Amino acid sequence: xxxxxxxxxxxxxxxxxxxxxxxxxxxxxxxxxxxxxxxxxxxxxxxxxxxxxxxxxxxxxxxxxxxxxxxxxxxxxxxxxxxxxxxxxxxxxxxxxxxxxxxxxxxxxxxxxxxxxxxxxxxxxxxxxxxxxxxxxxxxxxxxxxxxxxxxxxxxxxxxxxxxxxxxxxxxxxxxxxxxxxxxxxxxxxxxxxxxxxxxxxxxxxxxxxxxxxxxxxxxxxxxxxxxxxxxxxxxxxxxxxxxxxxxxxxxxxxxxxx
Amino acid sequence: xxxxxxxxxxxxxxxxxxxxxxxxxxxxxxxxxxxxxxxxxxxxxxxxxxxxxxxxxxxxxxxxxxxxxxxxxxxxxxxxxxxxxxxxxxxxxxxxxxxxxxxxxxxxxxxxxxxxxxxxxxxxxxxxxxxxxxxxxxxxxxxxxxxxxxxxxxxxxxxxxxxxxxxxxxxxxxxxxxxxxxxxxxxxxxxxxxxxxxxxxxxxxxxxxxxxxxxxxxxxxxxxxxxxxxxxxxxxxxxxxxxxxxxxxxxxxxxxxxxxxxxxxxxxxxxxxxxxxxxxxx
Ligand SMILES: Nc1ncnc2c1ncn2[C@@H]1O[C@H](COP(=O)(O)OP(=O)(O)OP(=O)(O)O)[C@@H](O)[C@H]1O
Ligand SMILES: [Mg+2]
Numbered sequence: 001x002x003x004x005x006x007x008x009x010x011x012x013x014x015x016x017x018x019x020x021x022x023x024x025x026x027x028x029x030x031x032x033x034x035x036x037x038x039x040x041x042x043x044x045x046x047x048x049x050x051x052x053x054x055x056x057x058x059x060x061x062x063x064x065x066x067x068x069x070x071x072x073x074x075x076x077x078x079x080x081x082x083x084x085x086x087x088x089x090x091x092x093x094x095x096x097x098x099x100x101x102x103x104x105x106x107x108x109x110x111x112x113x114x115x116x117x118x119x120x121x122x123x124x125x126x127x128x129x130x131x132x133x134x135x136x137x138x139x140x141x142x143x144x145x146x147x148x149x150x151x152x153x154x155x156x157x158x159x160x161x162x163x164x165x166x167x168x169x170x171x172x173x174x175x176x177x178x179x180x181x182x183x184x185x186x187x188x189x190x191x192x193x194x195x196x197x198x199x200x201x202x203x204x205x206x207x208x209x210x211x212x213x214x215x216x217x218x219x220x221x222x223x224x225x226x227x228x229x230x231x232x233x234x235x236x237x238x239x240x241x242x243x244x245x246x247x248x249x250x251x252x253x254x255x256x257x258x259x
Numbered sequence: 260x261x262x263x264x265x266x267x268x269x270x271x272x273x274x275x276x277x278x279x280x281x282x283x284x285x286x287x288x289x290x291x292x293x294x295x296x297x298x299x300x301x302x303x304x305x306x307x308x309x310x311x312x313x314x315x316x317x318x319x320x321x322x323x324x325x326x327x328x329x330x331x332x333x334x335x336x337x338x339x340x341x342x343x344x345x346x347x348x349x350x351x352x353x354x355x356x357x358x359x360x361x362x363x364x365x366x367x368x369x370x371x372x373x374x375x376x377x378x379x380x381x382x383x384x385x386x387x388x389x390x391x392x393x394x395x396x397x398x399x400x401x402x403x404x405x406x407x408x409x410x411x412x413x414x415x416x417x418x419x420x421x422x423x424x425x426x427x428x429x430x431x432x433x434x435x436x437x438x439x440x441x442x443x444x445x446x447x448x449x450x451x452x453x454x455x456x457x458x459x460x461x462x463x464x465x466x467x468x469x470x471x472x473x474x475x476x477x478x479x480x481x482x483x484x485x486x487x488x489x490x491x492x493x494x495x496x497x498x499x500x501x502x503x504x505x506x507x508x509x510x511x512x513x514x515x516x517x518x519x520x521x522x523x524x525x526x527x528x529x530x531x532x533x534x535x536x537x538x539x540x541x
Contacts, residue, residue: 061432063428063431063432066427066428066431089434089435089436090434092431092432092433092434093433093434096432096433097432099425099428099429099432101425103423103425103426103428103429104429105426105429105430105444105448106426106447106448107447115430115433115435115443115444116433116434116435118443119430119433119434119435119439119443120433120434165429168429168433169432169433172433172434
């Protein structure tokens with residue numbers, strides 16, 4: 001049954017998806033998706049608007065369950081463990097998510113980062129402040145906010161807010177980080193900062209990023225998947241997808257002939 | 260200038276002046292009432308009025324100290340009973356629930372909101388006064404508390420619904436349980452709105468007279484406990500204003516002014532809370 005030539009098989013697959021079908025009520029949004037997401041690599045998902053990238057991403061930490069009547073069928077494994085039957089709060093602790101539109105809580109910068117730690121509990125013996133500082137440093141935000149930790153997160157710029165959301169997700173030390181178009185509202189400088197950050201995070205974290213920006217996928221991703229109308233049309237090493245795509249549709253999309 | 264254009268300008272000018280006149284009428288009515296109350300109430304609002312008990316009929320002087328304290332006690336009871344129920348119900352409606360039950364609750368709340376306040380009085384009379392065999396502060400507080408429930412419930416629900424879905428998602432994605440996310444992110448995000456709603460609801464029921472007439476009733480002296488009848492400002496106004504004594508009329512005006520000030524303070528407080536919110540949010 002597992003005949004999928006997923007590149008992830010060459011390294012270890014952190015997440016294994018087999019035969020995923022997804023429905024919003026009567027409407028099917030994903031058709032028979034199978035792929036493996038490689039551990040400690042960056043996997044980019046590209047494709048035209050409405051093709052199901054966000055839907056796919058959200059099934060990986062079961063955020064789709066917030067949508068009434070949404071239903072996922074198929075097998076999803078995290079380190080071989082069934083995602084669908086796992087305790088959902090534990091799953092989301094292991095698989096963090098950063099949303100397209102930054103969504104800091106209406107709290108202080110410090111409290112935003114501390115939130116996940118307070119909710120999940122944190123290792124004894126390390127003060128909360130240290131953990132918050134470490135997360136902000138990992139998200140390359142520390143220098144900009146170290147003097148205003150107790151000010152409202154809303155006082156930050158859009159790019160800073162997005163990095164704050166990344167810091168918030170990183171604070172609980174997720175094994176997988178899902179990012180849904182994290183740079184769509186950011187200027188090139190803020191985007192570059194987040195990309196640098198992704199490279200650094202690859203050491204410790206498996207990353208899946210949805211992006212509309214071809215260059216970004218080409219720059220940061222080890223593997224790239226191309227979605228089209230709810231199907232995973234192509235999935236391979238990024239340089240293969242971008243230089244010798246197997247499918248005509250992929251080539252057309254990448255070269256900007258449609259999409 | 261061509262004709263249709265001229266007509267449009269004319270209609271526009273007409274409608275504008277009509278709106279202006281209407282606005283002026285409503286505002287001036289309001290100011291006449293306010294001015295009248297301030298003038299009459301202000302003249303008779305004395306230190307004696309605030310600190311003394313009512314004098315026996317016909318004897319001049321005296322005040323409404325017992326009614327002021329009584330109103331405070333009744334409102335406190337109302338807040339303690341009505342606000343928690345309305346608040347928790349509002350959370351339930353906004354955050355949980357399937358189809359039928361929330362619909363029923365919402366519908367009932369809207370119905371209760373429209374029920375004449377005297378009916379709430381009858382309810383408290385039947386439930387508290389009859390079994391206890393006498394009027395009491397407790398009964399008055401419960402009557403007003405019952406009135407608070409639908410108001411607080413609906414305003415809490417509205418303000419929670421206004422909290423962006425993305426905040427809920429953010430909290431859940433960090434591994435928070437649903438109730439944890441509601442308690443630590445959603446409610447704090449809507450808290451200022453909710454507090455404003457509660458304050459305005461309290462100001463609204465503070466002036467209710469009908470539900471108090473046959474629950475807390477009235478008392479010429481200090482009320483000697485929660486299970487004893489008590490004087491309250493609205494009932495005192497009603498009694499004094501419909502009496503034949505000049506001195507009582509004056510005191511009714513002063514009591515009216517105090518109620519007005521209570522509403523003004525609540526409104527100002529609400530505005531202050533909301534203003535703080537806009538300076539924190541984006
Ligand atoms: N909550 C929902 N209810 C019903 N249908 C939905 C819902 N969310 C998404 N869809 C549908 O599912 C399909 C896939 O949507 P999805 O958001 O996954 O696309 P996407 O690839 O992320 O698009 P974009 O690049 O614009 O974000 C779309 O056709 C959309 O209309
Ligand atoms: Mg999307």
